Amino acid sequence: MLVKVYGSAVFGIEATTVTVEVNIDKGVGYHLVGLPDNAIRESSYRISAALKNNQFKFPGKKITINMAPADLRKEGASYDLTLAIGILAASNQIKADELEKYLIMGELSLDGSLLPIRGALPIALNALDDDFQYLIVPKANAEEAAIVNQIKVLGAETIQEVIDHFNSKTKIEPTFVDIKAIFEKKLELPEHDFSDVKGQESIKRCMEIAAAGGHNIILIGPPGSGKTMLAKRLPSILPPMSLQEALETTKIHSVVGKTKNNGLLCLRPFRSPHHTISDVALVGGGQYPQPGEISLSHNGVLFLDELPEFKRSVLEVMRQPLEDREVTISRARFTVTYPSSFMLVASMNPSPSGYFNDPNAPMTSSPAEMQRYLGKISGPLLDRIDIHIEVTPVPFDKLSEERRGEGSVAIRKRVTAGREIQSNRFNEFENVHYNAQMNVKQIRKFCKLSEESTSLLKNAMERLNLSARAYDRILKVARTIADLDASTNIESKHIAEAIQYRSLDREGWLS
Template sequence: MLSQIKSSGLLGVNGVIVTVEIDISRGLPSYSLVGLPDTGIKESKDRVFSAIKNNGFKYPMERITINLAPADLKKEGPAFDLAIALGILNASDQLTWDQSDNYLVVGELSLSGEIRCVTGVLPMILAAKEAGIQNILIPYNNRYEAAVVQGVDVFPLRDLNEAIALIKGELIIAPFKVDLNRLLTQKIDSYGIDFSDIRGQDQAKRALEIAAAGSHNVLMTGAPGSGKTMLAKGFPSILPDLTLDEALEITKIHSISGLLKNNAIINQRPFRSPHHTISKAALVGGGRIPKPGEVSLAHLGVLFLDELPEFQKSALEVLRQPMEDQEVSISRVNAALTFPACFTLISSMNPCPCGFLSDPSHECICTPQQIKNYQGKISGPLMDRLDIFVEVPNTTYDELQTKPKGETSQVIKKRVDAARGRQNERYRDLDIFYNAQLTPRLMERFCTLGTAEQKLMEKVYTKMNLSARGYHRILKLSRTIADLDNAENINVSHLAEAIQYRGMPKLT
């Protein structure tokens, strides 16, 4: 007898509906699994066998053929265990399930029949909703993540017997629901650093405010202990709140990476700070079956690279394409996948290996060649993709002891929200959301310069020997500064401030 059960796999950050087809026919006992399964799925044979036997059912000693359709899509992981077990019971007449077409079944089975949680449940359920599937059978520990999707009925299950009782109508389980508005607004202070905690560094704070308002990339330079890392860690506290669509998009990426833990939804912008020993594949994504890297985990949030020259040069160079295109494309024999990577890059570096080249109170012990090699680890093309360069000097004793606290993150955030609101209104009919995403054609429309501004820009372009990309980034930065100033047009003061942030501090 033939049985068909709907389940789901993953393709990049999206779920894909997979039909688990089970045919049981007469012949010598055998178990054949086709449809490009990986090792984790092939091992389901033993898990399913023990789960069926240990829950009081009979495992059919006949010829069992299982196909995972579509057959040309590579499948991985144990999420098909429950669907295979229910399909075998249905095909062997131990279970009658006439409404299986309107159910999605996802879950890993233990040998005792317990249903264990799996990764990637959120994109799977979003795919089921898009396919018109109303009822979802999922592991009990995935219930909060699954219930985030509105418009479907989610039934969390603890074991195989509970699933069978629900299908037979012997057990009534109410669909699991969550208060999505409460989940979005219920936040904890996971950042820990408020801008008011940082004494001095007014110029660096202003630069980060501009970066937050327009999603611009930043490089901070300064001696060790000057506050670069603290400024970076406080940066997420001035970013705008997430919308529901943004929260779901971030949660999907964390779900397939197995990083959700007990969270139903990610309701704060991610802050990723990988160690400088990270590999290229871990930074941008990869693997035999590609998985998201740090740039995708930082999607719609912050990627902080501390001590930038300490990273492998090959790892830094692969950042160039994601920074430009805001996505990562990875091609493998089995699939070509695209992961989102719309992040704000905040980076920091010392001016030299010892860190004291630009510090008037310490003597640098590095040779000119060491300094040249150290700074040369960051290539010109990567530098050209950064918008703001800011020097972070050491804080004086008087600033630490007598200077009053500066503005809180909430005060700065209000200005950032207002600037982002102006950008959202300006670009409401376009497929962009903030100034850093402006294309050259859109800059002709939204970043027009007056006569005085054009003269200033012409002098700066020649004197600073700018590239076309550098010129465009100054215009985008000027547009953001104007938005913070609630100005309709870019004037000379906006342009002048953008130019000073664009100039890389002289380190030698």
């Protein structure tokens, strides 16, 4: 008897329907075709044990299974349940009259329980696109899949529940998720709040500007000055994610199995990889490509602590994703593209010893050593970082005072207002949403200066020996500062403040 059941193959962050054709005939043998990997080839052992332990038979006949399309590679143990239901239906152990309405995925344990799978959200979106009425997944993935509320998601804990459902003994109740209720939970009490930071008011202001304009930022300062503490609090002042951003972010985390039963990810991700990370782990890849850290931080923050300690090859592979806001991984037979629109926050010591050229410091470095240390970061990478800011140690009187600083919620309100101005400004542009994404043509259009502002910028570039690449960056940051002030025009005070945030472009900064 021939039966067709349906599963789904995740490719990148998208999914494609896989038709599993199960034919049982006279003879002996188990033949599985259609480019399955080793995990799928081993499924017969898991299926056989699971069926036997639940008082069902694994047919002792010739079983031929084809996974179509045959030229698309299938991988992982998540097809166990699909194959098992196909075998049971083809051997008349369950009813097969409504199988065409179901898309089925799940990994089987030997006792018949269902283990969670990766990519539940892309699979659910695929089921919706291909007009399936029901999606059966393990119970642990039900909330994540139920984000797609236009189809009925059935979460099962064991294969016995699935069999009883098809035999109409006990129907599985659909899982319902109130997306609106989840999404309306704002981050009013963030885990990391800016009110915890003592002093550093100028750095907080700088972080606010970076968040409002989506600018990449690098913090330079000695150990203990608060660089990491400030960076960890940046997500708490970013605007809440839109539903579309939340879905995109959840899809990426879903395909690597990092949703942890949370369903829709409503908080912006914060990723902080160690400096020993490889270039493949950072940008993504592998034999079967998976998203890297830059994609896992999509719509959030990627924090690189002690930037010069990262291998130069690792940092250089970030240059293209920082510009294009996506990363493309190419193999001989296919190409996968992952979104990677993130804010880069980097921190570094100004020298190998960690301290400025200060005679009172425990250890000091010569200007030549400091310059050589900074030279580990290439110019093209620095060119993609809009804001450079020096972080100085907090004095004792600031550390010991009990007064709390301004909280993240208040700062986020100003940041959100600034982002709304930018959204309206760039409404006609498809891939531009905030100031950091402006190209040269848009800078010339939206960052026009008065004669006074032009004169100020010219004098600053000449007197401070600012490099040519600083010019556009200063205009972008000044545009963001003006937006925070709700100012239509860029005024001289906005230019003056933006000039302060290009420390590494000043020739002789360390002399």
